[in-house]
Amino acid sequence: MIDLHVHSTASDGKDTPDQLIYKAKERGLTAISLTDHDSIQGLTLAESVAQSVSLLFIPGIEITTDYLSTELHILGYYVDYQNPKLVQACQKIQAGRQERAREILSRLSKYGYNLSWEEVVDSSHDFVGRSHIVDKLVDKGLVTPRNRDAFFDLYLSKTGRAYVPHYYITPAKAIGLIRQSGGVPVLAHPGRMRGPWDLAVLVAMGIAGLEVWYPLHTKKEVTFYLEQARHFKLISTGGTDYHGRGQQLLGCLGVPEETIERLQEAAAN
Ligand SMILES: [Zn+2]
Numbered sequence: 578m579i580d581l582h583v584h585s586t587a588s589d590g591k592d593t594p595d596q597l598i599y600k601a602k603e604r605g606l607t608a609i610s611l612t613d614h615d616s617i618q619g620l621t622l623a624e625s626v627a628q629s630v631s632l633l634f635i636p637g638i639e640i641t642t643d644y645l646s647t648e649l650h651i652l653g654y655y656v657d658y659q660n661p662k663l664v665q666a667c668q669k670i671q672a673g674r675q676e677r678a679r680e681i682l683s684r685l686s687k688y689g690y691n692l693s694w695e696e697v698v699d700s701s702h703d704f705v706g707r708s709h710i711v712d713k714l715v716d717k718g719l720v721t722p723r724n725r726d727a728f729f730d731l732y733l734s735k736t737g738r739a740y741v742p743h744y745y746i747t748p749a750k751a752i753g754l755i756r757q758s759g760g761v762p763v764l765a766h767p768g769r770m771r772g773p774w775d776l777a778v779l780v781a782m783g784i785a786g787l788e789v790w791y792p793l794h795t796k797k798e799v800t801f802y803l804e805q806a807r808h809f810k811l812i813s814t815g816g817t818d819y820h821g822r823g824q825q826l827l828g829c830l831g832v833p834e835e836t837i838e839r840l841q842e843a844a845a846n
């Protein structure tokens with residue numbers, strides 16, 4: 578069992594990087610990649626724990642990008658996470674994320690939902706996303722757990738009352754960043770990406786893989802994306818997008834072993 582798409586507390590996951598590795602080992606996974614949103618902060622710890630329990634670890638990242646007002650997520654595998662340009666880019670994106678979170682808090686307060694910055698920020702990492710904000714509102718009793726999703730839709734979704742757009746880089750820039758740090762760029766969950774994007778354009782930008790196996794992809798979509806990957810000579814990858822919430826289990830998608838070899842080969846070239 579292989580899982581190439583997993584989030585930890587270094588972005589919006591519930592499990593710390595070390596907890597994730599222990600869970601993966603317990604479930605019998607043979608390989609895992611930690612792919613936090615715009616963050617490399619969990620990779621050192623995850624890699625060292627994976628080594629100590631003899632689990633194959635692939636350092637990863639998931640970069641949020643903007644392509645003609647459509648959000649596209651680009652995964653990067655085997656990135657050198659000490660690469661200065663990658664580190665700097667992540668810091669810049671996180672700073673933008675924090676600025677945005679402060680603006681969301683100020684908008685929410687106009688509707689009577691008061692949260693201070695100190696209440697949402699966590700000393701262990703820099704990531705402050707919308708899910709952290711709504712979690713804190715639930716913790717404080719300002720939103721009931723039952724209304725969490727409805728609240729998110731009404732206030733924090735793209736059309737929500739307190740929504741603030743994010744600072745995003747372009748897919749071309751993300752692909753370039755991943756490549757210059759030795760990594761393999763892969764388009765995440767194409768089935769979830771609505772809007773005017775075109776795989777041929779991303780291939781021209783240098784994308785090397787396509788996330789074919791994904792919990793929200795239908796059987797039909799999996800077949801379609803496998804075919805697309807073959808057509809464009811892309812590496813087919815897969816992962817659960819595990820965040821430690823809900824029903825999604827680590828490593829339950831049947832991603833073939835050869836995926837790892839293909840990623841290793843591509844990273845070495
Ligand atoms: Zn994503």
Ligand SMILES: [Zn+2]
Nearest residue numbers: 582584639818
């Ligand atoms: Zn993800």
